Amino acid sequence: MTWDKRLFDLFFASLLVIILGPVLLAILIWLQVKQGGPLFYVAERMNGIDRSFKLWKLRTMIEAEYDSGVSGGDKEQRITPTGAWLRSKRLDEFPQLWNILKGDLSFVGPRPPLRQYVEQFPELYAEVLKSRPGVTGLASIAYHEHEATLLARCKTREETDESYTRNCIPRKAQLDLIYQKHQSVCYDFDIVFQTIGLVFNRK
Numbered sequence: 001m002t003w004d005k006r007l008f009d010l011f012f013a014s015l016l017v018i019i020l021g022p023v024l025l026a027i028l029i030w031l032q033v034k035q036g037g038p039l040f041y042v043a044e045r046m047n048g049i050d051r052s053f054k055l056w057k058l059r060t061m062i063e064a065e066y067d068s069g070v071s072g073g074d075k076e077q078r079i080t081p082t083g084a085w086l087r088s089k090r091l092d093e094f095p096q097l098w099n100i101l102k103g104d105l106s107f108v109g110p111r112p113p114l115r116q117y118v119e120q121f122p123e124l125y126a127e128v129l130k131s132r133p134g135v136t137g138l139a140s141i142a143y144h145e146h147e148a149t150l151l152a153r154c155k156t157r158e159e160t161d162e163s164y165t166r167n168c169i170p171r172k173a174q175l176d177l178i179y180q181k182h183q184s185v186c187y188d189f190d191i192v193f194q195t196i197g198l199v200f201n202r203k
Contacts (some may be wrong), residue, residue: 109134
């Protein structure tokens with residue numbers, strides 16, 4: 001990661017913590033009242049081919065004893081009403097400001113993958129994860145809706161995993177590598193503002 005990208009992350013993450021801190025506190029109180037604890041979902045993600053970290057999000061699903069893979073139609077029934085609203089506005093990702101401040105994430109980059117997919121496609125992710133993973137990215141704004149549509153059709157964990165590995169990972173990696181080739185602070189600004197626009201335009 002270049003020094004200007006890290007300064008970009010630190011400055012805006014710190015600014016958002018100050019500005020949005022009261023909003024996050026209000027959301028936490030609302031979540032406690034509406035769905036109870038735990039309020040946070042903490043899961044392993046990869047930011048290197050052999051390097052993992054703990055990703056923080058607001059909990060949007062009913063807890064399950066065993067959970068693996070990405071979210072598809074097989075997990076739809078576990079999404080709480082408050083969780084669905086948080087996801088639609090990407091407010092469940094507020095706690096990732098902590099990951100940015102720690103240096104686990106950047107604002108913009110490839111979405112951090114699960115270990116199982118890194119182990120399944122080590123050569124591909126060795127290239128993709130040369131960029132620090134991000135909260136949003138080119139693949140997130142260009143492919144997210146299509147990915148959600150594909151995975152929503154899946155009724156079992158096996159179907160979700162098969163569709164994700166066949167249809168999503170290769171295409172998202174192509175976009176992540178395009179971003180990697182053209183990365184700059186100006187490009188990051190553009191992707192962040194595109195992401196904000198998509199969030200506000202969602203119905």
